[in-house]
Amino acid sequence: MSARFRTPMKIASGLGSARSGSHHFMVQRITAVALIALGLWVVWIALEMLHMDYAAARALIARPSNAVLMIAFVIASFWHAQLGLQVIVEDYVHAKGFELTLQIAIKFLCFLGAAASVLAVIRIALGT
Amino acid sequence: MPVARPLSPHLSVYRWQIQMMTSIVHRATGIALSVGLLLVAWALIALASGPDAFAQVAAFCASGFGTFLLVGWTWSLAFHFLNGIRHLWQDLGIGYAPATFVRAGWVVLIGSFVLTALVWACVLTRGGGA
Numbered sequence: 552m553s554a555r556f557r558t559p560m561k562i563a564s565g566l567g568s569a570r571s572g573s574h575h576f577m578v579q580r581i582t583a584v585a586l587i588a589l590g591l592w593v594v595w596i597a598l599e600m601l602h603m604d605y606a607a608a609r610a611l612i613a614r615p616s617n618a619v620l621m622i623a624f625v626i627a628s629f630w631h632a633q634l635g636l637q638v639i640v641e642d643y644v645h646a647k648g649f650e651l652t653l654q655i656a657i658k659f660l661c662f663l664g665a666a667a668s669v670l671a672v673i674r675i676a677l678g679t
Numbered sequence: 680m681p682v683a684r685p686l687s688p689h690l691s692v693y694r695w696q697i698q699m700m701t702s703i704v705h706r707a708t709g710i711a712l713s714v715g716l717l718l719v720a721w722a723l724i725a726l727a728s729g730p731d732a733f734a735q736v737a738a739f740c741a742s743g744f745g746t747f748l749l750v751g752w753t754w755s756l757a758f759h760f761l762n763g764i765r766h767l768w769q770d771l772g773i774g775y776a777p778a779t780f781v782r783a784g785w786v787v788l789i790g791s792f793v794l795t796a797l798v799w800a801c802v803l804t805r806g807g808g809a
Contacts, residue, residue, distance in 0.1 A: 580770060583763050590760055593719075594798060601805050605730040612726060625719065632713040639706055661713075668720045674727040 575634060582631040589624040596621075609675055618676040622669050629665035633658055697784035705762045708755035715752040750799065757794035761787040 596617065600608045612621060636657045644650040693699070718736075725732035739745040765783050768774055774783055 580767065583767060587760070587764065590756065594756070598798070598801050598805065601802060605726075605733050608733070609726055612723075621723070625716075625723070628716055628719075632709070632716055635706075635709045636713055639710065664716060664720045668723050671720075671723040671727040675723070 575637075579631065579634045582627045582634070585623070585627045586631060589620065589627055592620055593624050612672065612675045613678065615676065618672050621672045625665055625668035625672070629661045629668070633661035636661075697781055697788070701762055701765075701784045701787060704758060705766075708759040708762075711752065711755040712759055715748075715755070718748075718752075750795070753798050754791060754795040757798075758787065758791035761790045761794070 596611070599611060603611065611617060637654060640650060640653050640657065644653060722733075722736045725736045740749060765774070765787055768783075774780060
């Protein structure tokens with residue numbers, strides 16, 4: 552309400568860029584570019600694992616190059632998922648409290664999913 | 680008292696266009712793939728935990744419902760992958776001529792089914808089952 556008594560310039564300078572407005576957009580695109588390569592690689596790995604028993608599948612992911620790529624994939628994909636789901640909730644969920652709850656739940660779930668996946672890959676790679 | 684004016688973007692008066700489908704399906708497949716990521720996390724945790732836990736994941740993937748979900752996720756990934764590349768391309772300012780735009784939409788849609796068929800042809804010829 553008080554904004555109505557401010558000049559347009561005051562409003563513009565008050566709400567203007569803090570040089571981080573494009574951060575969400577950029578990270579969404581950068582993770583997307585990474586996932587073009589990593590997504591194709593994960594599909595290939597999944598197809599490789601089809602005819603493997605447990606020991607062979609574990610050995611495949613334990614290979615250092617594969618372990619590093621798998622960690623990169625889970626971080627990029629959970630991050631990309633969080634950014635995308637955030638925009639969908641912003642666009643379609645208009646109940647303030649529910650929106651805030653959803654946004655925080657999505658952030659927590661994506662972080663937990665990424666952290667648990669990274670720990671799993673490290674356990675596989677180190678054989679613990 | 681709010682006045683009941685028609686709201687932009689007037690979806691009901693537009694003729695159907697391919698862009699409407701690619702836009703909303705990109706979001707829908709994004710939600711589906713986010714859920715699918717939980718399967719990836721589950722599979723990795725099971726692989727770290729031991730043969731019994733991994734056998735549960737394999738059994739789920741081989742079940743009818745599991746296979747149904749996997750086919751759905753494969754198509755979602757194929758669509759989101761191709762449409763995502765289209766979006767990145769357009770972020771560079773390329774492909775905005777109406778004819779190009781429409782054609783790219785159809786390439787994404789048809790390509791998503793082709794990629795899904797390719798992946799599942801690999802699955803079937805390799806005769807899955809961990």
